[in-house]
Amino acid sequence: xxxxxxxxxxxxxxxxxxxxRLDEVAxxxxxxxxxxxxxTWCPGCGYYGITHALAGALVELGIxxxxxxVVSGIGCAGRYPFFLKxxxxxxxxxxxxxxxxxxxxxxxxLTVLVVGGDGDGLGIGGGHLPHAIRRNIxxxxxxxxxxxxxxxxxxxxxxxxxxxxxxxHPWGNxxxxxxxxxxxxxxxxxxxxxxxxxxxxxxxxxxxxxxxxRGFSFVPIVTPCVTFDAVNITWDRMREGWQPVPEDHDPNxxxxxxxxxxxxxxxxxxxxxxxxxxxFADAQAGxxxxxxxxxx
Amino acid sequence: MTTADTNTPxxxxxxxxxxxxxxxxxxxxxxxxxTGAFLNQAAARMGYHIMNIDLYPAEIRGFGKSVAHxxxxxxxxxxxxVRADCLVALNDPHAITELDTLAEGAVVxxxxxxxxxxxxxxxxxxxxxxxxxxYGVPLGELSTRATRSARSRNIVALGSLSGIFRIDxxxxxxGIGTRFGRKxxxxxxSNLQAFNLGREYALEHLEKADPIDFRDRVPGExxxxxxxxxxxxxxxxxxxxxxxxxxxxxxxxxxxIMEILARELPGRGGVVIQTEDEISAIGxxxxxxxxxRRAATATSGPGLALMTEFLGLAxxxxxxVVVINGQRGGPSTGLPTKTxxxxxxxxxxxxxxxxxxxxxxxxxxxxxxxxxxxxxxIAEAFQTPVIVLLDLFICNRTEDVNWSEVDRDTWxxxxxxxxxxxxxxxxxxxxTLTDSGVSPxxxxxxxxxxxxxxxxxxxxxGLPDYTPENHLRMTQKRYRKMASLLERxxxxxxxxxxxxxxxxxVSWGTGIGSAxxxxxxxxxxxxxxxxxxxxLIWPLNADRLKEFATRCERVIVAESNFSGQxxxxxxxALGAPVVRVTGVPAEPLDPATIIAAAGGRS
Numbered sequence: 001x002x003x004x005x006x007x008x009x010x011x012x013x014x015x016x017x018x019x020x021r022l023d024e025v026a027x028x029x030x031x032x033x034x035x036x037x038x039x040t041w042c043p044g045c046g047y048y049g050i051t052h053a054l055a056g057a058l059v060e061l062g063i064x065x066x067x068x069x070v071v072s073g074i075g076c077a078g079r080y081p082f083f084l085k086x087x088x089x090x091x092x093x094x095x096x097x098x099x100x101x102x103x104x105x106x107x108x109x110l111t112v113l114v115v116g117g118d119g120d121g122l123g124i125g126g127g128h129l130p131h132a133i134r135r136n137i138x139x140x141x142x143x144x145x146x147x148x149x150x151x152x153x154x155x156x157x158x159x160x161x162x163x164x165x166x167x168x169h170p171w172g173n174x175x176x177x178x179x180x181x182x183x184x185x186x187x188x189x190x191x192x193x194x195x196x197x198x199x200x201x202x203x204x205x206x207x208x209x210x211x212x213x214r215g216f217s218f219v220p221i222v223t224p225c226v227t228f229d230a231v232n233i234t235w236d237r238m239r240e241g242w243q244p245v246p247e248d249h250d251p252n253x254x255x256x257x258x259x260x261x262x263x264x265x266x267x268x269x270x271x272x273x274x275x276x277x278x279x280f281a282d283a284q285a286g287x288x289x290x291x292x293x294x295x296x
Numbered sequence: 297m298t299t300a301d302t303n304t305p306x307x308x309x310x311x312x313x314x315x316x317x318x319x320x321x322x323x324x325x326x327x328x329x330x331t332g333a334f335l336n337q338a339a340a341r342m343g344y345h346i347m348n349i350d351l352y353p354a355e356i357r358g359f360g361k362s363v364a365h366x367x368x369x370x371x372x373x374x375x376x377x378v379r380a381d382c383l384v385a386l387n388d389p390h391a392i393t394e395l396d397t398l399a400e401g402a403v404v405x406x407x408x409x410x411x412x413x414x415x416x417x418x419x420x421x422x423x424x425x426x427x428x429x430x431y432g433v434p435l436g437e438l439s440t441r442a443t444r445s446a447r448s449r450n451i452v453a454l455g456s457l458s459g460i461f462r463i464d465x466x467x468x469x470x471g472i473g474t475r476f477g478r479k480x481x482x483x484x485x486s487n488l489q490a491f492n493l494g495r496e497y498a499l500e501h502l503e504k505a506d507p508i509d510f511r512d513r514v515p516g517e518x519x520x521x522x523x524x525x526x527x528x529x530x531x532x533x534x535x536x537x538x539x540x541x542x543x544x545x546x547x548x549x550x551x552x553i554m555e556i557l558a559r560e561l562p563g564r565g566g567v568v569i570q571t572e573d574e575i576s577a578i579g580x581x582x583x584x585x586x587x588x589r590r591a592a593t594a595t596s597g598p599g600l601a602l603m604t605e606f607l608g609l610a611x612x613x614x615x616x617v618v619v620i621n622g623q624r625g626g627p628s629t630g631l632p633t634k635t636x637x638x639x640x641x642x643x644x645x646x647x648x649x650x651x652x653x654x655x656x657x658x659x660x661x662x663x664x665x666x667x668x669x670x671x672x673x674i675a676e677a678f679q680t681p682v683i684v685l686l687d688l689f690i691c692n693r694t695e696d697v698n699w700s701e702v703d704r705d706t707w708x709x710x711x712x713x714x715x716x717x718x719x720x721x722x723x724x725x726x727x728t729l730t731d732s733g734v735s736p737x738x739x740x741x742x743x744x745x746x747x748x749x750x751x752x753x754x755x756x757x758g759l760p761d762y763t764p765e766n767h768l769r770m771t772q773k774r775y776r777k778m779a780s781l782l783e784r785x786x787x788x789x790x791x792x793x794x795x796x797x798x799x800x801x802v803s804w805g806t807g808i809g810s811a812x813x814x815x816x817x818x819x820x821x822x823x824x825x826x827x828x829x830x831x832l833i834w835p836l837n838a839d840r841l842k843e844f845a846t847r848c849e850r851v852i853v854a855e856s857n858f859s860g861q862x863x864x865x866x867x868x869a870l871g872a873p874v875v876r877v878t879g880v881p882a883e884p885l886d887p888a889t890i891i892a893a894a895g896g897r898s
Contacts (some may be wrong), residue, residue, distance in 0.1 A: 028678050035746070036723075036760055045589075063745060064743075065743070066741055066742055066743045066745070066746070067739065067740065067741060068743075069587075069740050070748075071583070073319075074751075081748035081750075082748050082759060082760070084748075085746055086746055086750025087740040087745075087746060087747065087748070088747070088749070088752035089583070089586055089613070089748065089749055089750075089753065090609075090748055090751065091579070091609060091613075092605050092606060092751055092753060095575060095576075095579045095606065096584065097579075097582050098575065098576040098577075098578075098579025098582040098888060099573065099579050099580070099582060099586070101569070101576075101579070101580050101583060101584060102543065102579060102580035102581060102582060102583020102584040102585075102586070102587075102591065102739070103583040103584065104582065104583075105541055105567050105569060105580065105583075105584065105586050106540055106541050106567075106584035106587045106589040106591065107584075107587040107588075107589065107740060107741070110587070110740050110741070118812060125571060126574055127573065128572065130572075131571070131572040131576065135569075144628075164406075216399065222790075284567055286561070287562045288562045288563065289567070290562075291559070291560075291561075291562035291563035292562070292563040293563075294559075294563060
């Protein structure tokens with residue numbers, strides 16, 4: 001359903017409990033980042049919690065709406081820019097990172113957030129991730145990983161477990177899934193954090209650190225598709241095997257981060273952060289100096 | 297050439313005029329292209345018009361043939377010409393294969409004691425037939441005497457050319473001195489020595505049997521004239537138009553644009569990014585265009601094919617971006633170092649859905665500059681991707697140009713909205729319907745102008761809306777922008793004879809030079825002839841085209857592709873068939889094919 005169909009101009013009738021909760025939310029500043037368009041996601045979708053947490057991070061960092069650009073690809077997560085008060089670019093499938101790179105390079109003062117799903121970012125767009133990482137473009141990329149192609153109603157994605165039955169693999173998915181955390185560390189993203197939907201406070205903390213990081217921050221989040229996945233990532237199983245990143249973990253230690261990523265347990269929080277790697281803009285400043293000297 | 301000039305239309309007064317075609321042929325690495333460049337520069341400095349096209353294989357080394365083809369004339373040059381008046385052989389086995397490109401009575405300058413690399417190598421001296429004039433010069437020996445190596449055989453040959461054709465050595469030696477002087481004074485000195493030895497040998501030992509004498513006509517220095525290629529013109533336009541982001545992936549023949557910008561743009565406040573592929577290149581450019589900064593990419597057919605999905609997005613989301621496409625032979629990887637005009641349909645129609653976008657095609661190097669600069673104005677004023685359609689021929693060829701005389705239409709700066717039109721929280725409508733189709737735009741950083749653009753069909757607010765009424769309204773809006781552009785664009789002025797004519801020639805891009813030369817030749821033969829050469833080839837000005845066609849007995853559409861792509865578009869506009877002159881010779885269109893189609897003598 002297209003979002004503007006909700007826009008009937010009539011106020012919905014709410015019960016007192018919901019109303020008081022809304023007052024609470026209104027005071028929190030979270031609604032400052034909500035557009036008038038209502039989300040089109042299914043009831044119970046993990047994306048609601050993720051966007052709630054994202055709004056919390058934006059409030060925490062005090063980012064002005066006019067200086068916020070959200071770029072997305074195609075998929076359920078791709079619709080996020082419509083629901084956000086700021087500037088948005090809903091692009092083509094798999095190509096959010098190139099668009100976001102162009103935005104950030106042209107206007108370094110803007111805060112650029114990239115959102116997209118597992119099919120978008122690891123399938124069709126998988127070739128762009130390593131290059132955004134090696135350029136260390138200062139954008140934050142949140143991967144909504146639900147292990148399924150949801151918007152097209154339940155086909156396999158690059159993170160669908162082997163053997164799972166889907167619309168395109170009715171007899172079981174023959175391929176092994178990609179692990180975005182191991183990928184991101186292997187490509188050596190200058191920031192990598194991970195977590196799962198359903199714990200917005202935990203996520204808000206992660207997003208705040210990711211947005212504050214200078215350089216490319218990659219944040220794969222595991223989230224359920226309540227409509228097209230009843231076996232893999234479900235709310236019931238959501239917390240299975242997750243632990244916080246150990247307190248003694250050194251986020252500057254790539255080997256330690258990889259060890260956590262390869263552990264049979266899953267760890268939420270910041271696995272890796274390199275604070276001193278030059279960003280694309282830093283490198284560009286050096287190039288501009290050398291070129292400027294040559295021109296003059 | 298002073299008499300019996302094969303490149304001059306019959307019947308013209310050829311006395312005391314210079315119009316000479318020289319081909320310098322060697323193996324890759326012999327310096328044939330550098331020799332051509334020295335000669336071009338010097339001729340342009342002396343006031344001649346020049347056109348030069350380098351022909352080389354896709355492979356870097358090995359045994360590939362490199363040919364510098366240049367035409368020097370005291371009149372404006374429209375094409376590089378076909379039949380050469382002089383062949384310089386720096387590698388005999390390769391040069392032998394060039395002998396059939398020569399005009400009657402052509403000069404062949406060769407090494408009288410050529411190096412032999414393979415036992416089966418043949419010396420070109422044995423192939424000089426009646427109807428050719430052979431001049432043997434000991435290029436290798438003189439080179440060794442001057443520079444203690446055979447590497448300056450090409451400079452010796454240049455000196456000999458200067459002697460044979462009585463070309464004032466001043467401009468040539470100045471060029472050699474400057475070029476080698478950058479490396480060392482010693483190198484400059486020894487190469488000048490090589491030049492002088494070649495020149496003196498020609499003057500003292502060769503019995504002049506050809507009629508070419510540059511002293512017949514020396515136009516005199518023209519202030520501000522330089523030699524430049526289409527790629528240089530495109531890069532210069534990007535710089536002058538205020539480009540902020542160039543994103544590209546290397547591909548022949550467009551790479552040079554990126555290399556020039558990579559050197560020049562960062563010192564002028566812009567950024568060049570080398571992306572992982574062409575998709576990412578146009579993606580970055582569109583991202584920058586969305587933020588209100590001028591952005592461009594340049595590519596060739598295979599890259600443009602990859603970019604089509606993003607082009608559609610820029611049409612749908614109404615984002616300004618300039619895409620320069622240097623066509624080469626296709627389909628697929630095709631003929632990477634050969635020219636062709638076969639990406640027209642891809643540029644105009646490529647992609648999904650009804651996706652209108654302006655396409656410009658310049659006819660010469662000066663126009664590459666002016667139209668590329670104008671592309672940025674169109675992109676911004678109409679919030680649209682704009683394609684500048686070049687081809688390998690115009691990308692790589694050099695001409696004499698005077699940048700200060702080339703107009704750059706600035707259209708009056710387009711201004712993005714600096715504030716939401718009705719204040720903050722007023723529900724700004726990014727895609728407001730207007731008569732022109734253009735909606736006032738805010739860019740990131742403007743409070744209250746919030747919106748999301750999308751590749752989905754959307755309503756005025758920018759939110760997805762798939763109702764048929766909305767889709768129709770928005771499609772009409774996008775096409776209305778093309779109509780508005782056509783109103784803003786100056787009508788194409790037909791060339792040639794006025795009133796009713798026997799032959800009307802329609803062409804585009806580099807075909808225009810060939811068409812123009814054919815038109816002039818036909819006029820000389822007494823055939824009334826006019827030309828219609830639009831530079832904005834999409835949207836096409838069908839009204840002016842129809843007006844033109846109604847006064848032509850026969851309409852010929854000439855272009856360098858097999859299927860007659862532009863002819864198809866012209867036929868659609870006219871609702872009537874045309875005579876198609878097409879071809880994929882991997883070379884610029886030969887005017888003779890057009891003359892033949894018009895019933896003239898070639």
